[in-house]
Amino acid sequence: MKKTTIWGIVMRMILAVLLILMVMPLVMLCTNSLMGKREIIETCGAVLSDYGGKAQFRLFPQYPTMRAYVRLLLDSPEYFAAFWNSAVIAGGVVAGQLFTAVLAAWALARYDFPGKAALRFLYMLLLILPFQVTMVSGYLVLDSLKLLDTYLAVILPGIFSALPVFILSRSFAAIPKEVIEAAKIDGAGDFGIFIRIGVPLGRPGIFSVVILSFLEYWNAVEQPLTYLKTESLKPLSLYLPVMVKGEVQTAFAASIITLLPAVLLFFCGQESLEKGIGASGSF
Amino acid sequence: MSGSGKAYLFLLPNLFGTVCFVLIPFLDVFRRSCLQAVGSGFVGLSNYCAVLENKAFWLAAANTARFMAVCIPLLLLLSLWVAVMFQSMADAGHRKRRGKTSGAWGGRRKNGIMAISRIKTGFTLPMAIPAASVVVFFQMLFDEKGWLNLLAGWLGFAGRDWLNGGCAFWVLVVCYIWKNLGYDMILWMTGIAGIEKEQYEAARVQGAGGFACFWYITLPQLRATAYVTALLSFVNGFRVFREAYLLSGDYPHESIYMLQHLFNNWFVNLDIQKLTAAASLLVLATGIFLFAAGTLARVLASENRGKRRRVSTSEHKGKPLHFFVNSGESLPVSAPEYKGKLHKAEELAGHGEKPADTGKRKRRKGRKDS
Numbered sequence: 001m002k003k004t005t006i007w008g009i010v011m012r013m014i015l016a017v018l019l020i021l022m023v024m025p026l027v028m029l030c031t032n033s034l035m036g037k038r039e040i041i042e043t044c045g046a047v048l049s050d051y052g053g054k055a056q057f058r059l060f061p062q063y064p065t066m067r068a069y070v071r072l073l074l075d076s077p078e079y080f081a082a083f084w085n086s087a088v089i090a091g092g093v094v095a096g097q098l099f100t101a102v103l104a105a106w107a108l109a110r111y112d113f114p115g116k117a118a119l120r121f122l123y124m125l126l127l128i129l130p131f132q133v134t135m136v137s138g139y140l141v142l143d144s145l146k147l148l149d150t151y152l153a154v155i156l157p158g159i160f161s162a163l164p165v166f167i168l169s170r171s172f173a174a175i176p177k178e179v180i181e182a183a184k185i186d187g188a189g190d191f192g193i194f195i196r197i198g199v200p201l202g203r204p205g206i207f208s209v210v211i212l213s214f215l216e217y218w219n220a221v222e223q224p225l226t227y228l229k230t231e232s233l234k235p236l237s238l239y240l241p242v243m244v245k246g247e248v249q250t251a252f253a254a255s256i257i258t259l260l261p262a263v264l265l266f267f268c269g270q271e272s273l274e275k276g277i278g279a280s281g282s283f
Numbered sequence: 284m285s286g287s288g289k290a291y292l293f294l295l296p297n298l299f300g301t302v303c304f305v306l307i308p309f310l311d312v313f314r315r316s317c318l319q320a321v322g323s324g325f326v327g328l329s330n331y332c333a334v335l336e337n338k339a340f341w342l343a344a345a346n347t348a349r350f351m352a353v354c355i356p357l358l359l360l361l362s363l364w365v366a367v368m369f370q371s372m373a374d375a376g377h378r379k380r381r382g383k384t385s386g387a388w389g390g391r392r393k394n395g396i397m398a399i400s401r402i403k404t405g406f407t408l409p410m411a412i413p414a415a416s417v418v419v420f421f422q423m424l425f426d427e428k429g430w431l432n433l434l435a436g437w438l439g440f441a442g443r444d445w446l447n448g449g450c451a452f453w454v455l456v457v458c459y460i461w462k463n464l465g466y467d468m469i470l471w472m473t474g475i476a477g478i479e480k481e482q483y484e485a486a487r488v489q490g491a492g493g494f495a496c497f498w499y500i501t502l503p504q505l506r507a508t509a510y511v512t513a514l515l516s517f518v519n520g521f522r523v524f525r526e527a528y529l530l531s532g533d534y535p536h537e538s539i540y541m542l543q544h545l546f547n548n549w550f551v552n553l554d555i556q557k558l559t560a561a562a563s564l565l566v567l568a569t570g571i572f573l574f575a576a577g578t579l580a581r582v583l584a585s586e587n588r589g590k591r592r593r594v595s596t597s598e599h600k601g602k603p604l605h606f607f608v609n610s611g612e613s614l615p616v617s618a619p620e621y622k623g624k625l626h627k628a629e630e631l632a633g634h635g636e637k638p639a640d641t642g643k644r645k646r647r648k649g650r651k652d653s
Contacts, residue, residue, distance in 0.1 A: 015368050022461065023405045025420040026412060047426040048419070054428045104297035113287030119294070121573065126305060128514070128569055130521035132546035133562045136555065137308030160300035163518070190289045219413040221525040222543075226550065240415040241529050255416035266411035270404065277466065278473025280511065 029259075033068055033252035035061040040068075040249050048248045068253035076247075079254060081232060082239035087261075089154050089224070089235055090217040096159030097213050102206060105168030106198050110180070126162040131222045142227060153227035158217055164209040171205025171279035172198060208276020211269045218262050309566070316559035330560035340561065342537060343545040350452070350523070350541065354459050355516050359509070361460065362467035365406060367497060369468075370475050373399050407465030414525040421530060425454050451536040458526040463519050467512050474508030475501060510580065 032044065035058075043058055045051030072079060107113075108120060126134075138157050139148070147153045175198065183193050199206070221237050228234055236258050244251040266273065291298075319326050334340050376399065409417075424430050425445035432442030445454050482500050491499070524543035527535055533548060534540070542565070549558040 011368060012372075015365065018365070019402060019405050022409060022464065025417050025461070026408065028420055028423070029416065044423055046428045047423050055423060055426065055430055055433060057430050057433055100297040100300060103293045103295075107290040107293035111286060111290030111293070113290040116290075119298075121577075122301075124573055125566070125570055126301070128518055128573065129566060130524070130543055132524075132543045132550075133565050134305055134309065135546060135550055136558055136562060137312045138304060139550075140311055141304055141308040156300070157304050160297060160304055165297065194293070215411055215413075219415070219525065221414060221528060222547075225528075225547075237413060237415040237525075241418060244419055251419055255419050259412050259416040262411045262413055263408070266408065270407070274407070274469050274473075277469045278476075280470075280515075 026259075029252055029255050031058075031060055033256045034064040034066070035252070036063055036065045036067055037249040039063065040252070044251070045248055048244060048251060068250050069257075072250045072253045072257065076243075076250065076254075078239070079236075079243065079257075082234060082236045083257070085151070085233055086218055086235035086237065088151050089158075089220065090214050092151065092155035093158035093217045094210050094213050096155065097161075097164045097209065098206070100159060101164035101209065102168055102199070102202075103194075105165045106172055106194050106202075108165065109169040109172035110198070123162045123165050127166050135222075135226055139226065148227060149229050149233065151233065154217075154220065154223045158213075158220075158223065161213075163216075164213055167209050167212070167276060167280040168202065168205050171208075171276055172202050174279055175201045204272040204275035205279055206276075207269050207272035208274075211265055211273050212277075214265055215262050309562075312559045313563050315555065316563045318556075330556045331564065334557050334560045334564065337557065339540075339545055340557075343540055343542045346452075346538065346540055347542045350455065350459075350539075351517060351520050354456055354520060354523075355513060357456070358460050358463055358467055358516050359512060362464050362512075363471050363505075365464065366468045366471035366475060367501070369399055369403060369472060371493070403465075403468075406468055409462050410465050412462075414529055418526065418529040421454070421458060421526070425530075446531055447536050449536075449538050451531065452538040454530075455523055455527055455539050458530075459520065459523045462523075462526075463516060466519070467516060470508060470512045470515070471505070474505045478504050 032040065035043065039058075039061055041051055043056040046053045047055045108116070108123070134157075142148050142153045142157075147156065179197055179201070180193055183197055188196065219237055220235065224233075224235050224238055240254060240258055243254055316330050317325060317327060318330075422429070426432075427442065427444040427447075429445075431445060435442045443450065445451065478501060483496050486496050486500060521543065524541060527539050527541065527544070528547075531539070533544065533551070535544065546558060546561065549555075549561070
């Protein structure tokens with residue numbers, strides 16, 4: 001490929017168009033969040049609540065203002081209650097996974113033991129099955145533990161999901177055997193090897209699991225929908241769509257604030273996220 | 284303590300949770316799937332029959348299957364294409380840096396690599412955006428009075444209600460691809476980055492073009508990546524329920540009425556018999572599928588080991604190229620051994636010598652002069 005051919009230019013143009021389409025939703029959410037009440041109702045009222053007429057498209061607001069954010073901050077305590085619920089759920093799941101999934105993944109990646117193949121199969125199966133299949137069983141056990149309609153109802157089953165084990169065991173398996181042999185010769189115990197070698201070398205994998213799990217549970221819809229009934233316990237992912245219908249003027253600002261923690265975390269850990277995801281794909 | 288004992292100790296916290304929250308309750312679900320609705324009379328397989336006779340079940344199953352069958356290949360191909368594009372752009376940037384060649388692209392971009400990593404972020408960012416946030420945008424876009432119909436109006440087409448017609452399926456496809464393109468792209472890019480650059484250089488010396496390089500070097504070595512990427516795309520395919528639910532609620536248009544909707548509605552209506560029976564069926568089906576896929580992968584890997592297939596490329600720039608492509612190396616490839624052999628073969632081929640037969644699984648690239 002010494003010369004850039006016409007074909008190459010066409011390909012790059014398609015790529016550029018694709019890129020614009022990919023970032024479009026975020027850009028539109030941002031710009032629309034800066035619209036005043038009147039402008040929002042003018043452009044989006046027709047769709048989001050029944051103001052009649054048709055939607056209008058404006059890439060930039062005519063009169064940019066932070067009004068929507070101010071209103072959201074001062075006037076909607078329910079929104080922040082929901083925000084807190086989301087934070088508790090996502091934080092709880094991530095913390096729990098850090099403890100359990102990392103250990104389990106280390107065992108699956110680094111030890112040979114009877115029943116390993118069966119366990120791998122089990123985790124794969126749990127990875128593939130959609131939430132709805134285990135919904136009833138989860139409900140039954142949470143009911144008998146009297147945990148329904150509490151944060152724990154979402155957090156506890158979330159901790160034991162299979163995806164972190166899958167990703168982590170891949171990135172632990174990538175640690176060269178020689179390093180571990182060397183540590184053994186130096187007299188490190190099994191747990192010492194895990195703490196001193198496994199955790200530091202598997203750090204990109206662990207970071208990426210933290211980020212992916214946070215994104216996953218910040219975004220959780222099915223689990224809270226099934227296990228939480230009290231309105232005041234519902235996380236943002238369920239509260240936001242309700243709110244959008246009620247208050248058009250803050251809809252976009254609320255969406256932006258909702259995605260902010262997830263996107264910030266994504267940017268902070270982007271590099272290790274890519275490494276971790278990549279490690280899960282290579283054998 | 285023995286090694287396996289320690290392994291179980293590491294596994295204990297997670298396994299305990301999994302057994303408590305998933306396995307034991309699931310056995311209970313299985314038990315209930317054979318019981319009556321009221322009381323606890325044993326009814327055998329009649330709940331299963333009820334599920335299999337249920338029209339909604341077949342509709343949902345067919346929709347889910349159709350969704351997966353359309354989305355996964357589409358996503359895999361698109362993300363692979365994007366990944367290859369990025370890789371070739373990055374390579375061009377590197378070559379420019381080393382001052383070997385300069386394409387039109389390289390000339391314009393000083394910090395090409397930086398720019399590429401920023402563009403990459405544009406593709407991966409959607410996976411961080413929660414469904415609840417972006418659903419507002421999708422509503423604005425696809426509503427009957429929304430932006431897409433506005434655009435259609437400008438272009439002189441008749442608008443339509445995208446969410447409440449057969450198009451709802453394609454709306455969901457778009458949502459799925461938008462969300463997962465970045466994730467799959469990363470997987471592919473890691474796979475591509477693992478391929479030795481020397482292989483491409485050797486092939487280029489022999490006159491192979493970009494496409495030949497891709498087809499005979501990149502693709503065969505991405506098999507393992509493809510397997511995992513397809514698996515994870517499948518897993519993520521079920522998560523599209525979120526967008527579907529937030530966009531259209533419990534009972535969407537029948538073209539996107541998925542198994543997830545059906546299960547959810549049975550759950551809400553306390554139709555426990557059907558729900559438990561269907562859940563058991565799905566676990567069984569997935570288990571069989573997984574087992575079959577695993578066995579197939581293993582059989583293919585062992586069958587192809589040591590076996591070489593000769594594939595000749597199409598003519599390129601007037602010079603016929605012949606590659607001996609090792610078709611086998613499907614799943615676990617032991618990298619160092621593999622790379623070492625490859626290296627030797629290329630040195631031989633690269634220097635225009637006759638490729639000597641030195642190994643059982645060696646890849647050779649010899650040029651046959653016409």
